[in-house]
Amino acid sequence: ILAGIFGEAMLTPYYLALISLAYQGPYLETLSLAASFVTITSLFILFADLIPKRLAMSAPEQVALRVVAPMQICITLFKPAVWFFNGVSDRAMSLLGLPGQRSDDITSEDIHAIVEAGTQAGVLHESEQQVIGNVFDLESRLVSSAMTTRESIVYLTLQDSEAELRRQLGQHSHSKFLVCDDVIDRMAGYVDAKDLLLRIINDEPLTLAGAPWIKPVLTIPDTLTLSELLAQFRDRREDFAIVLNEYALVVGVITLNDVMNTVMGDLVGGNQQQIVKRDDNSWLIDGFAPVEDVMHALDIAHFPDDExxxxxxxxxxxxxxxxxxLTDAVSHAGYKFEVVDIDNHRIDQLLVTRVQ
Known part of the structure; x- marks a missing residue:
């Protein structure tokens, strides 16, 4: 303000003399004053704003070391004035019924925005942005979005013969197997495949009835989030759990590897991809693909009533x-979702096309 007052007073006579050489009209003083204002403002922006910022950005450490002492002196000298004006402004804000302080809490949306800006600037890869976003999604995604569903569970029973156990081990390369008493909803525990393979290698009898290597299985409700599941895995030192619904029926199996695959997304490749891009405008999607994964793949902001x-x-x-x-279709967010394969009333596959 002071620079503007004194600068305009000093420059206006010179502009007055300069402009009077070409113009002698009634707006001579106004034009001289405007020219002085533009000159002072331009010099202020250049030398008080742009150049100091450029210097600080090009050599931040050196500039910081040089200005820290003067800044501390200024803070000490003007601290009473700052305290006084802060008190006055806080009082005025309270009288107006407005908050005097803004919240500095950092939310997940803030971090998402920072990560997106970093990706656009080239600091982060898109895959890294996806991983960071998936980590925050663990707080909202339920275990049912990552589990192996009931009809896909491979389990052993206490009644299985040795030949049946050998057949199951040969057909399925799982590290752990759920053990049940005749039916899947009567769980007896789980076994490590390596314990069974060791007995086969050592030519020992292979049976599950009364076997001491059957371990207690962790059971969790289907309302648990993936973040809460990770906490239970950590506390129980387990990496395998059975998911039950409100009627205590088995609805799925989930492992630590399933959660990690959810976090890593496309960076890890499973045996089957749930979302396959055919071309720029069409996708084949497995019916069991989680809605969150479809949102990421198709860049859809939300699905209606997705709870x-x-x-x-x-x-x-x-x-x-x-x-x-078959051929039933739904349109949403500029895409057409069409049923192309059904297996025993279950939607096995969808064809998703972009609506032009």
Missing amino acids: NYETIAGFMMYMLRKMPK
């Missing part, structure tokens, strides 16, 4: 309000 379902098949059933049939 009522976890998978893209659930989305179709919710929107159609019936058991879907």
Whole structure:
């Protein structure tokens, strides 16, 4: 302000003399004053704003070391004035019923924005941005979005013969197997495949009835989030759990590896991809693909009432309000979701096309 007052007073006579050489009209003083104002403002922006910022950005450590002492002196000298004006402004804000202090809490949305800015600037790769986003999604994603569903569970029973156990071990390369008493909902525990393989190598009898190597299995409700599941895995020192619904029926199996695959996303490749991009405008999607994964793949902001379902098949059933049939379709967010394969009333595959 002082620079503007004194600068304009000093420069206006010179501009007055200069402009009077070409113009002698009634607006001579106004034009001289405007020219002085523009000159002072331009010099202030250049030397008090742009150049200091450029210097600080090009050599931040050196500039910081040089200005820290003067800044501390200024802070000490003007501390009473700052305290006084802060008190006055806080009092005025309270009288107006407005908050005097803003919240400095950092939210997940703030971090998402920072990560997105870093990706756009080239500091982060898109895959790294996806991993960071997936980590925050663990707080909202339920275990049902990452588990192996009931019909896909491979389990052993206490009644299985040695030949049946050998066949199951040969056909499925799982590290752990759920053990049940005749039916899947009567769980007896789980076994490590390596314990069974050691007995086979040592030519020992292979049976599960009364076997001491059957371990207690961790059971969790299907309302648990993936973040809460990780906490239980850590506390129990387990990496294998059975998911139960409110009727105590088994709805799925989930492992630590399933959670890690959810976090890593496309960086780790499973045996089967749930979302396959055919071209720029079409995708083949497994019916059990979690809605969150579909949102990431198709860049869809949200699905309607997504608290009522976890998978893209659930989305179709919710929107159609019936058991879907072949060629049934739903349009949402500029995409057409069409049922192309059904297996025993279960939506096995969807064809998703971008609506032009």
